[in-house]
Amino acid sequence: MEECLKLIVQYSEQREKIYKEFLKRLEQWMLIRPRTIQGLLDLISYIDSFHKGANVANIIGSAAGIAGAGGVLLAPFTGGLSLAVGGIVASAVGATTSLVASFKDNSVARENCEKAQELIDKDAKATYALTSSMGEYHEITQKLSDCLRSAHGKINFESLPPIVANSQAASSYLLGTGLVASASAFGKGASKAGARLLPVVSVVCIAIDIWSIVTTTVDMVEGSKSKAGKELLKVVQKLREQRSMLRRYVIEAIRIQAQNAPCEEDEKEIIAQMIKQYETENKTDSDSSDSDESDEDESIDFCLMNARSVFNKWKEITEYVVLKDTDVLAVTETWNRRKPLVMTVPGYSPFFYAPREEKRGGGVGALIKSNIMVFKTSRNFNTFECIYCILIVISKKAVRIIRIYILYKPPHSDFETFFDEFCLLIAESALKSKVIIMGDFNINWGNSDSSEMKVLLNYLGLHQHVNKETHERGGILDWVVTRELEAHLIKDLHVDRQIQKLINLDHYPVTFTVKPRP
Structure with missing residues (x-):
């Protein structure tokens, strides 16, 4: 029991420390994630605007981009039309190549992509830090819950440090309502956040190369929306889905902490x-005080x-x-x-x-x-x-x-x-x-x-x-x-x-x- 008591003190102190670090990382992540999503949406808007604004004058520099004799090249970027009549294949290939080259040579385009890439990279680091903290918090909560369950009714917590009394004050509630089982189940799941969430992070954030996506998918498609824009919209959707998933984990962590007596x-x-x-x-003389003050x-x-x-x-x-x-x-x-x-x-x-x-x-x-x-x-x-x-x-x-x-x-x-x-x-x-x-x-x-x-x-x-x-x-x-x-x-x-x-x-x-x- 003495060893269990030492562990309770140790785990209680660790959990308070981890929770405070979790708050810092949560605040940072909440600042970065909306900016990342908005940054990508701004880039998508720019790409689609670039795509829509391109015209024949942008692309006729390529010999392949000129329709053969008798062929007519319509303007897909301005009117949302597709290529037609003779020379369609050669024109399409040439137009795509020239538009990519034009985009690559555009300093504003590169600057916008670099800004978006910087946001993505920061988001990945913040998300990794947050999910790591969440895993640590729920893992230590599980360990503390197990020790409190073992010590329940066997130790006088009033004589122990406040941080332990805080944990014990919560344990009565936890044990009485079955939240320990809930926390336990959630703790096991959240402690595996690295296994479940981080692959998502690596796919959605770390593995994204904005410049590669943009310059390999800028092509002539029907309408004014570029393929690059559509691909980036998929990324935005994944970021939003991940945001909702992480929110559920965050709320559960807050709920568990809220059941504890506060540590101030x-x-x-x-x-x-x-x-x-x-x-x-x-400062006043004690003799002048009114001892009957209510x-x-x-x-x-x-x-x-x-x-x-x-x-x-x-x-x-x-x-x-x-x-x-x-x-x-x-x-x-x-x-x-x-x-x-x-x-x-x-x-x-x-x-x-x-x-x-x-x-x-x-x-x-x-x-x-x-x-x-x-x-x-x-x-x-x-x-x-x-x-x-x-x-x-x-x-x-x-x-x-x-x-x-x-x-x-x-x-x-x-x-x-x-x-x-x-x-x-x-x-x-x-x-x-x-x-x-x-x-x-x-x-x-x-x-x-x-x-x-x-x-x-x-x-x-x-x-x-x-x-x-x-x-x-x-x-x-x-x-x-x-x-x-x-x-x-x-x-x-x-x-x-x-x-x-x-x-x-x-x-x-x-x-x-x-x-x-x-």
Whole structure:
């Protein structure tokens, strides 16, 4: 049993390390794969444009490309027609040869192919790294599950290091629901990712030679679409299929990790520094403290608001916040492109926001009472804007911590990419406790538009709390999401339909209270 215990400690530490490396590789892969697909589509468009734009003048330099006496060479590249009349075979061969030569000699064509090849090569390396991490994660999960099963009921985990207690906290759930068997089966499959996935990678990515495909298949075919373009479209389809397959593996890895008690080593130093700063700024004699102070006021009142230009409505919004005695105002659609711009309210820290600098609209921000310690940072995603905050409420009896993500997803952002990036955010949050994800998702929770998101949240053990329409035209677009196991954090959630017209909003603010336990 002692040897088993050592292995549990070892495997627990290894799994946390592997999962963090998996997150890094997942983020890199999610950035590269959409770029690779788009890069290939751009190249296909260029090739087909080159193909369509070619004409007789491009190819008559070849003697074989000139129709014999009495023969007529039509222009297949401009009109989508085929060769006809005498000299058809010789003309076809000559035209193909000349077009290939013309393409090879075109510096822009070569540059475009080289760019696509660079994307393909980077994609192959990122995919290999990701699948390797996934295999390692599920292999170590299998080993840990086997040890936990052997030690179940025989070891007092409370006296062991936190990382082991984290594993044991999950093992009760795993053993009780049969997820160990599921994880075991999945672990065995995923640990063979190198055997199952990497051949696909080598065929779809590593073995692709863009220049070879393009220059050996540029020919005269019916219509304006080149054979090279068609061949590359097959590659794009394979990349998309592989993306869907890998997504299933990623979601399963997140699900397994989410069942563990969070490991928050990375944020311990940040939180310790914030507490030390608070103690330094609030030194008082212990005799002057009120020993009867109650923790009844340690709840945090939130308001989630789509402002549709917070700066033009700053006076009305802040009056509402002060009237409601709101502790944290989470804002979407700040419509701010200017930086920096200091905006303050008495009793609150300066308004923190992540501006959208390249185009109009969007933007997220937060206005937080000054008695709440805050660590805040913006997160970069392609399909939604996001800020992350650690909120610390310090009283004489306890330190309470809440972590929040505030996000805004534009209505027309690519859903497939958003789905992947949101999975990445959940994967990151799986390492933390007391997490609330809130924002304007621009996906209606009240109808079939949200079916895929509902399946995802349910599968990962997450709960969406808003159940009333949040937009004046209907639809539950503003969401508040927590772990199912932490759903108790959200109290008294209310959709305020009264204030919307006074501030000229098209969304109804969502208010709720959180009372985190120490």
